[in-house]
Each structure stands twice: as structure tokens, then as C-alpha cells.
Amino acid sequence: MLAYNNSPSFNWTLNFRQQVYDAWVAEGKDVTKYERSGLMSVEYDGTPLADEADERIRTFQADGAKRAGIFHHLITLPTYHTAALSTDNLAKEYFGAQGMLGYVKNVQRQEIRQGIACVKHQNMSGSDIGDDHKEYFAGEAALKAGGAHNTMNQFS
Numbered sequence: 001m002l003a004y005n006n007s008p009s010f011n012w013t014l015n016f017r018q019q020v021y022d023a024w025v026a027e028g029k030d031v032t033k034y035e036r037s038g039l040m041s042v043e044y045d046g047t048p049l050a051d052e053a054d055e056r057i058r059t060f061q062a063d064g065a066k067r068a069g070i071f072h073h074l075i076t077l078p079t080y081h082t083a084a085l086s087t088d089n090l091a092k093e094y095f096g097a098q099g100m101l102g103y104v105k106n107v108q109r110q111e112i113r114q115g116i117a118c119v120k121h122q123n124m125s126g127s128d129i130g131d132d133h134k135e136y137f138a139g140e141a142a143l144k145a146g147g148a149h150n151t152m153n154q155f156s
Contacts (some may be wrong), residue, residue, distance in 0.1 A: 001071035004064060008081050014040045016053035024049070 017039035024031050034049055044050045056063075064070040086107075093102025111119040 002069055003072040003074060004068075004070045006060070006073050006075045008075055008077060011040070012057055013053070016056050017044065017050060020049050020053045020056070 021031055021034060021036050061073045
């Protein structure tokens with residue numbers, strides 16, 4: 001079975017836009033509105049060329065499975081890239097004019113509304129198990145991380 005790495009090191013936007021550009025040139029289509037070396041520019045977003053390239057990117061996995069028999073498509077280090085982007089965007093908001101609202105609006109509200117489990121990270125990290133253990137051995141004198149009034153219980 002064939003596996004394929006949809007590498008994040010490959011500039012998908014530029015390469016697919018250039019493929020469409022070259023195909024259009026070969027077909028005799030008018031490409032005078034486009035500069036091939038600058039196709040990565042945001043000014044081309046939403047143009048017919050960019051839309052066709054995006055459609056090719058969208059169907060790449062299915063097309064590869066049909067045409068080349070690729071069984072599994074993967075992306076190396078996708079969490080590295082998504083974490084880097086989201087951290088950079090958060091930093092701009094949090095340390096900029098939005099302050100804490102940059103986190104609340106763009107991260108926490110979305111986690112809650114989309115049902116993302118990490119909003120209850122205390123539970124996921126086992127703090128409730130640790131609290132139960134402490135209470136078992138120290139009773140009411142246990143110094144617990146959570147308890148009934150911990151922040152995690154706000155997200156029930």
C-alpha cells in the first residue's frame with residue numbers, strides 16, 4: 001500500500017497556482033491579469049485561477065487515491081504548524097489591544113462552543129485523581145488542587 005506525505009514544507013498555494021497558470025497558458029487562456037512569480041500574493045485570492053488551484057488542492061487526496069492508488073495521506077508535523085500559527089495569532093491579540101479578550105474570544109469561547117475536551121484540562125491532566133488520593137489519605141485537611149469550586153467546574 002502506498003502512503004503519501006502531504007508535506008507542509010511544500011508551498012501548496014504557489015505550486016498549484018503555478019500549475020493552473022501553466023495549464024491555462026498551454027490551453028491558450030488569457031493570463032495577462034496574473035504575474036506567475038507573484039501568484040502567492042493575497043491579491044490573487046478569490047480569482048478564477050486561485051479558485052481552480054484551491055479546488056485541485058481540495059481534491060488532491062481523492063485524486064491521488066484514484067489515479068495513483070495512494071492508500072494513506074499524511075501530513076508531517078501538522079500540530080507544530082497549527083500550534084505555531086495559533087500561538088503567534090494569540091500573542092498579537094493578547095499582548096496587543098485586545099488583551100485577555102484576544103484569548104477568550106478566539107480560543108476559549110471556540111473550545112467551549114465546539115465541545116473541545118481540553119477546556120477541562122485539569123480533569124484531563126488527572127488533578128481530580130490527585131485530589132481524590134490526597135483526600136483519601138488526609139481527609140478534610142487535604143490541600144487539593146480543585147474541589148467543588150475549582151475552575152474546571154465552570155465548564156460543566
